[in-house]
Amino acid sequence: MSSSIAIEVVDLEKTYGTVTAIQDLSFTVLPGEIFGLLGPNGAGKSTTLRILITILPPTRGQARVWGYDVVKEADAVRQVIGYVPQERAIDRFLTGREHLLLLADLYHLPKREALNRINELLKLVDLEAHADRLAKTYSGGMKRKLDIACGLLPNPRIVFLDEPTLGLDVQSRLRIWDYIRELRRRGLTIVMTTNYLEEADQLCDRLAIIDGGRIRVMGSPKELKTALGGDTLCLRADPSQTEPLDRLHAALKTLPFIRDSRRQGYELLIRVDAPDKALPAILEAAHRVNCHIESIDYHRPRLDDVFLAYTGHRFQEPTQ
Amino acid sequence: MSHAVQEVLALTQRWIRRLSREKFSMLFTLVQPMLFWLIFFGNLFQRAANTQLFQTENYMSFLAAGVVVMTVLNNGLAGGVDLLFDKENGFLERLMSTPIHRASIIVSRYLFVMLITCLQILVILTVAFFFGVTPETGLAGVAVILVIGMLFGVGLTAISMAMAFSVKSHGDFFSVLGFLSLPMIFLSSALVPLTAMPAWMRAVAYFNPMTWVIEAIRPLILSGWAAAIPQVLTALAILLVFDAICLYGGARAFRRAIG
Ligand SMILES: Nc1ncnc2c1ncn2[C@@H]1O[C@H](COP(=O)(O)OP(=O)(O)OP(=O)(O)O)[C@@H](O)[C@H]1O
Ligand SMILES: [Mg+2]
Numbered sequence: 001m002s003s004s005i006a007i008e009v010v011d012l013e014k015t016y017g018t019v020t021a022i023q024d025l026s027f028t029v030l031p032g033e034i035f036g037l038l039g040p041n042g043a044g045k046s047t048t049l050r051i052l053i054t055i056l057p058p059t060r061g062q063a064r065v066w067g068y069d070v071v072k073e074a075d076a077v078r079q080v081i082g083y084v085p086q087e088r089a090i091d092r093f094l095t096g097r098e099h100l101l102l103l104a105d106l107y108h109l110p111k112r113e114a115l116n117r118i119n120e121l122l123k124l125v126d127l128e129a130h131a132d133r134l135a136k137t138y139s140g141g142m143k144r145k146l147d148i149a150c151g152l153l154p155n156p157r158i159v160f161l162d163e164p165t166l167g168l169d170v171q172s173r174l175r176i177w178d179y180i181r182e183l184r185r186r187g188l189t190i191v192m193t194t195n196y197l198e199e200a201d202q203l204c205d206r207l208a209i210i211d212g213g214r215i216r217v218m219g220s221p222k223e224l225k226t227a228l229g230g231d232t233l234c235l236r237a238d239p240s241q242t243e244p245l246d247r248l249h250a251a252l253k254t255l256p257f258i259r260d261s262r263r264q265g266y267e268l269l270i271r272v273d274a275p276d277k278a279l280p281a282i283l284e285a286a287h288r289v290n291c292h293i294e295s296i297d298y299h300r301p302r303l304d305d306v307f308l309a310y311t312g313h314r315f316q317e318p319t320q
Numbered sequence: 321m322s323h324a325v326q327e328v329l330a331l332t333q334r335w336i337r338r339l340s341r342e343k344f345s346m347l348f349t350l351v352q353p354m355l356f357w358l359i360f361f362g363n364l365f366q367r368a369a370n371t372q373l374f375q376t377e378n379y380m381s382f383l384a385a386g387v388v389v390m391t392v393l394n395n396g397l398a399g400g401v402d403l404l405f406d407k408e409n410g411f412l413e414r415l416m417s418t419p420i421h422r423a424s425i426i427v428s429r430y431l432f433v434m435l436i437t438c439l440q441i442l443v444i445l446t447v448a449f450f451f452g453v454t455p456e457t458g459l460a461g462v463a464v465i466l467v468i469g470m471l472f473g474v475g476l477t478a479i480s481m482a483m484a485f486s487v488k489s490h491g492d493f494f495s496v497l498g499f500l501s502l503p504m505i506f507l508s509s510a511l512v513p514l515t516a517m518p519a520w521m522r523a524v525a526y527f528n529p530m531t532w533v534i535e536a537i538r539p540l541i542l543s544g545w546a547a548a549i550p551q552v553l554t555a556l557a558i559l560l561v562f563d564a565i566c567l568y569g570g571a572r573a574f575r576r577a578i579g
Contacts, residue, residue, distance in 0.1 A: 050413075053417045054416075055416045055578075078417060078418060078419035081417070083414065085413055085414055087410035088409075088410075089410035090409075093337065093338045093341040094334065098334075102331075105329070106415065106419075106420050107418055108323050134341070150414065154418070
């Protein structure tokens with residue numbers, strides 16, 4: 001089929017018993033783009049992916065992948081996708097190459113084609129030297145690379161990556177980003193989830209910020225940041241300054257150039273239109289209400305500001 | 321069709337590879353029933369055994385049928401374990417995202433369990449042979465033993481797989497397993513003949529399919545065709561019902577878990 005839309009999701013909802021994992025989810029993914037689902041733990045990212053790869057039936061709503069319905073035409077969907085799960089779904093007792101050979105048979109590849117493709121993939125992810133070792137001897141990064149090779153084996157049109165760099169060191173993370181960009185160059189459509197703001201910012205062409213099972217906002221990282229407008233000031237006060245900080249927070253409401261401000265612990269997050277004018281006014285106000293400021297940080301809008309603006313709380317990245 | 325064959329063979333090969341790489345586990349699987357039950361138990365109770373009661377001079381030849389069926393029982397009930405691990409570590413999810421027939425995974429598991437069970441039965445009977453146990457019905461009898469063993473194994477494996485797909489944690493799985501397997505053994509004629517049991521125990525044993533399987537295999541080893549044939553036919557009829565129930569339940573659990 002000719003596809004101007006790679007994935008179309010309409011009003012998707014999934015409940016587990018009484019827990020609603022996702023609801024009112026609607027989005028489209030265009031062919032050839034890297035589409036990201038960015039959200040904190042438990043946001044519903046994996047649930048969404050599982051529905052799209054046909055292993056979890058939705059409670060409500062519809063999803064079409066490459067034009068095929070994920071429930072009614074699940075088999076057709078499975079023919080065009082590759083999947084890289086969030087858990088390291090690796091069999092400790094098989095070698096890397098045996099993983100790929102197994103999958104080659106499950107995708108019904110002819111022997112010769114399978115062998116060629118396996119060699120090519122092992123080269124792509126730099127695992128040639130380790131291909132014949134048992135997977136239980138692999139490092140976390142190597143397992144992840146094998147995972148990715150497995151996801152690419154069927155030569156899919158769309159590949160789904162669930163948190164491809166979770167728990168990896170910086171070096172490995174950059175390698176994986178390179179692979180993902182290489183895949184886009186080859187014309188693949190990529191849907192990935194991530195827990196990392198920087199990853200979403202650097203890698204995704206478009207992304208949906210998902211929190212509490214709902215999409216809060218969608219767009220390219222650049223659009224999202226620009227649309228937010230203004231720059232962000234972060235004032236940090238000493239823990240003893242709770243009351244003065246409250247007074248300052250109140251005082252800000254009357255100042256010009258200030259779009260909004262939020263109190264978060266001992267910090268005030270202030271979005272301002274013109275920092276050169278706003279900053280002196282804020283400092284003066286702080287002086288007036290006798291609030292002692294420890295540090296001031298100023299930056300152009302970042303994705304975490306976008307997240308905060310649309311969800312009302314700060315983004316918690318997983319600690320390594 | 322050829323796709324299904326390709327899938328099943330590849331998956332079965334994986335199970336075999338896994339077993340062959342877990343050297344300790346493999347050794348244990350193959351050796352445990354012979355070493356413990358047949359040789360140790362057999363020799364231990366030889367002296368206590370009442371020749372009248374056991375219809376044979378050699379307690380081991382009485383016990384052989386029980387050990388064969390216990391092996392089928394253990395293999396069958398453990399048949400879902402690897403699927404349980406696959407479910408827990410996400411490998412199953414990877415398999416299910418490929419365009420395979422959903423049943424291929426199940427079929428490959430059956431093939432593997434049956435293969436291992438056959439091998440074990442043959443090893444047990446060979447070891448017993450060296451201890452002087454010669455099946456009265458000869459090699460044809462051995463073939464019938466294998467068939468009956470397989471038929472019992474099919475139902476058991478279905479129970480195990482159904483459990484693997486339904487349980488919340490693998491702790492639950494192993495508790496239920498332990499809870500099932502010992503009473504199945506002791507409330508059957510594996511270790512003592514029905515005639516030697518207290519009446520209540522005998523009554524319970526009659527409802528245990530394992531008893532009927534043993535009662536069919538034992539005369540194949542001890543007595544000969546004339547005594548064995550009616551028992552074998554009874555066992556086949558019972559196994560047909562047993563398997564039908566287990567397969568039905570298994571298919572439902574599978575469909576509920578995977579769709
Ligand atoms: N099998 C399940 N049974 C019950 N609840 C579930 C199940 N799977 C997920 N959930 C719940 O659904 C919600 C979304 O989970 P999901 O795994 O999709 O989140 P996620 O965004 O992928 O999180 P993470 O970043 O931690 O992977 C969570 O509240 C989770 O507890
Ligand atoms: Mg997840």
